[in-house]
Amino acid sequence: MNNYTITIVNYKIDITSPSKVSLLNILNRSGMNIPSYCAGRGVCGKCKVRFIDPIPTPTKAEEKLLSNKEIQNGIRLACQHFVNSNISLELSEKFDFDIFIKVNQNHRRKSNTLGIAVDLGTTTIYMRAIDLESRDWLFEAMSLNPLIMFGADVVSRMTWIIEKNKGAFFSRQLFGKISSILVSGISKLNYRPQIRKMVIVGNNPMMHLLLNLDISKLAFAPYESPYLHKPTRFDSKKYGFDENFEIFIPPSIGGFIGSDFSAVLYFLEDSLFHKRGAVIDLGTNGEMGIWNKNGVFVTSTAAGPAFEGMKIAHGMVAIDGAIESFKINNTFHIKTVGNTKPKGICGSGLIDILSEFLKNNFIHKNGRINSKFSDENDRILIFDDPTDPIYLYQKDIREIQLSKAAISAALRVLSEESGITLDNIEDFFLAGNFGNTMNIENAVTVGLLPKIKKERFKLIGNAALKGAVKFCLDERSGIDFLKNIDERLKHVRLENDEKFIETFVEMMKF
Ligand code: FES
Structure with missing residues (x-):
């Protein structure tokens, strides 16, 4: 098999690629992470690159998704082309995301x-x-x-x-x-x-x-x-x-815990210390805190972007067309953001799908797809469409397992370090960009959240942004608040923590 060189002219980078590999895949494998909402199916139009030499003939998908001007300028979709020669291209700094x-x-x-x-x-x-x-x-x-x-x-x-x-x-x-x-x-x-x-x-x-x-x-x-x-x-x-x-x-807390979590705490100012409480800010970098009247214990863990729809074959952020809820009642019942035709799956949809699949034995406790329900490509059809079907792949389930294991293991370690048992948490705040649409029971079923009474969970949306708004309106009291809690704040570090690693492995199961 021949090897070819892909030169990314504006970053002065050469990548060696075997032939017949999708350009999108090879760029992503080299760490470029080209945006792709449709996982290379040629429907989202996001994976744009500018070919300099050679400029390939546009495919049907490109004729549909790109403007004439873009096509004339050499812009193509990386998922539509295979590497079969040396290629020079540009990953434009000007390409915009919606x-x-x-x-x-x-x-x-x-x-x-x-x-x-x-x-x-x-x-x-x-x-x-x-x-x-x-x-x-x-x-x-x-x-x-x-x-x-x-x-x-x-x-x-x-x-x-x-x-x-x-x-x-x-x-x-x-x-x-x-x-x-x-x-x-x-x-x-x-x-x-x-x-x-x-x-x-x-x-x-x-x-x-x-x-x-x-x-x-x-x-x-x-x-x-x-x-x-x-x-x-x-x-x-x-x-x-x-x-x-x-x-x-605003000031950061330390390690990977930044001003975003300071903002979350500032937003929750009136709830801290009064009762036993906890907050998880569900993001790619999962930050969380647990407290009682004596202090707040905080930590962070690399949760990965699965719950934000990234690294999932048909994942997407929670915008129109994203499957945000899912139920099995004889057939699959799907609801999308904006009630439009399904285009992909966002975080809350992934949680629902996994929960329903677990309850209906489509997947086993170890995350393996039950072969009765998968096709030869190790995937389950979620939405049937002649041109744009949506699947959940085995590797997607693994990504979600990694994310949920990181969050739940970090929470367990935080609980042990603080001496505050999860059963005793009175207010459990869930922050994040899909926090308002998450089905709590399903999140408990998949093991992302602990088994505590449903009514104790409180969805608070993007609390980091809300805290930033509060800083905008009253910066002085925000700074004073952080100073005041500083002595009662304990940062639990999980890097190289053996207990965390052991718990993480245990939490991989559903
Ligand atoms: S990844 Fe969606 S069009 Fe290429």
């Missing part, structure tokens, strides 16, 4: 001054704009993190930075994306506001990438960086925004 915007038509406009809250997640970036006088929100926006091209998890991205010296480039990409989300959101308002401040929260690796800080101490033992422990402020002009305003980053 930005989803929701405008609050009922907001009370009391001023022109806006506060902007940003939750910089490993997989997605969320933004909310607030009228600083009326305190109403004006728009909310969401887009994928542009760095998912360089690995779905933060560890891959840290490796890229350290090995390939891409710090400045990553920082530009992130600020460029935040800026374009902001511009898109503001363009939906019918007046020109003045931005007074922006609060950005995120896990520690992402914030290091954003500010191009030395990440080496975070990437390797002692997994602790000297940066971001204090409130950080700087001028927007420094990072290429047209307007002049202050950017504020």
